[in-house]
Amino acid sequence: MRPLRSDRGRTRPATAPVALKLLVAGGFGAGKTTLVGAVSEIRPLRTEELLTEAGRPVDDTSGVEGKRTTTVAMDFGRITLREDLVLYLFGTPGQDRFWFLWDELARGALGAVVLADTRRLQDCFAAVDYFERRGIPFTLAVNCFDGAERYPEEDVRDALDLDPGVPVILCDAREKESVKGVLVSVVEQRFAELAQQAG
Amino acid sequence: MTAGLTGDGSGDGDVRWYDDAAGPVVRPYAMTRGRTRSADGAGLDLIAVVVAEDPAEHPGAAHALADQTLSPEHLDIAELTRDMPRSVAELAAGLDLPVGVVRVLVGDLLDAGLVRVTRPVPPAELPDESILREVIHGLRAL
Ligand SMILES: Nc1nc2c(ncn2[C@@H]2O[C@H](COP(=O)(O)OP(=O)(O)OP(=O)(O)O)[C@@H](O)[C@H]2O)c(=O)[nH]1
Ligand SMILES: [Mg+2]
Numbered sequence: 001m002r003p004l005r006s007d008r009g010r011t012r013p014a015t016a017p018v019a020l021k022l023l024v025a026g027g028f029g030a031g032k033t034t035l036v037g038a039v040s041e042i043r044p045l046r047t048e049e050l051l052t053e054a055g056r057p058v059d060d061t062s063g064v065e066g067k068r069t070t071t072v073a074m075d076f077g078r079i080t081l082r083e084d085l086v087l088y089l090f091g092t093p094g095q096d097r098f099w100f101l102w103d104e105l106a107r108g109a110l111g112a113v114v115l116a117d118t119r120r121l122q123d124c125f126a127a128v129d130y131f132e133r134r135g136i137p138f139t140l141a142v143n144c145f146d147g148a149e150r151y152p153e154e155d156v157r158d159a160l161d162l163d164p165g166v167p168v169i170l171c172d173a174r175e176k177e178s179v180k181g182v183l184v185s186v187v188e189q190r191f192a193e194l195a196q197q198a199g
Numbered sequence: 200m201t202a203g204l205t206g207d208g209s210g211d212g213d214v215r216w217y218d219d220a221a222g223p224v225v226r227p228y229a230m231t232r233g234r235t236r237s238a239d240g241a242g243l244d245l246i247a248v249v250v251a252e253d254p255a256e257h258p259g260a261a262h263a264l265a266d267q268t269l270s271p272e273h274l275d276i277a278e279l280t281r282d283m284p285r286s287v288a289e290l291a292a293g294l295d296l297p298v299g300v301v302r303v304l305v306g307d308l309l310d311a312g313l314v315r316v317t318r319p320v321p322p323a324e325l326p327d328e329s330i331l332r333e334v335i336h337g338l339r340a341l
Contacts, residue, residue: 016248016284016317043292081337
């Protein structure tokens, strides 16, 4: 992301751009940060959350004794598609105790990428489940780590019990072209959904 | 500014930082120890876009700018959005402030008439086909 600095000579666009978002989920070390960084200038985004000892967010009205604030950092990238069209990427925090954050992130999201590491496929079960339940279109991107065994797409699909409609794409999160393909496949699902509704 | 947030949160070491860093206007945030839902900017979506208002059309805004109640962080946000419209998330990441703090600050600026905020496309009405087509083309052209 370019440094935020004011450019006084610039005339302010009259209208705000259309802002859209995609989520990038996946297990610990699956390549989320790498993927967001491959297609956008990336910055960490911080939220401060008040957690109970159990790690759940605290309600506004509840007492605050014994509660603590924790900082949750996520990956955040901006892709300027056109002056008036911006796509934001949010790398969702992986730990289970931050799941409540996903609800805000998922609200209004175009869709999601679930990154899978074939050495630890089970790490993305929770993310797959989350998006399935909410009807949020997602693409399962299998990150091809060096030294990891290559599994045929069908094996991954079976292991994760994916819907036939969910695209499974082998990708390299370090490669821009590869990541572009994954993002396009997410948006294409939304597009197909709309086209279908239109009849 | 925010009714119901009159408690004194100054005893909590964890939240003091905000008072020092962002001035007294963020005290409601500090007092709620991170819960900002009752503040004006609290409902702002992460990708709600903050647009600077034209001070010429908003006399109250110029007044607020001259007023000493705005912290340096308020002025940073006002200036950045004058440069170009930016989302709440982008402001937070760019200024290295937590999202909750930025929501409160943007809420203050809304009150002062210095900015306006566009809601992101709500989930019930995701962008139409033509926008999605633009997104797909735009991504391919990256
Ligand atoms: N060979 C290979 N290595 C990758 C790929 N994607 C990521 N890596 C490497 O894997 C490591 C972890 O990647 P990250 O992007 O940090 O993963 P993450 O999901 O952000 O990790 P956490 O935030 O810790 O959960 C880094 O050393 C990357 O360089 C890939 O597609 N292929
Ligand atoms: Mg990471």
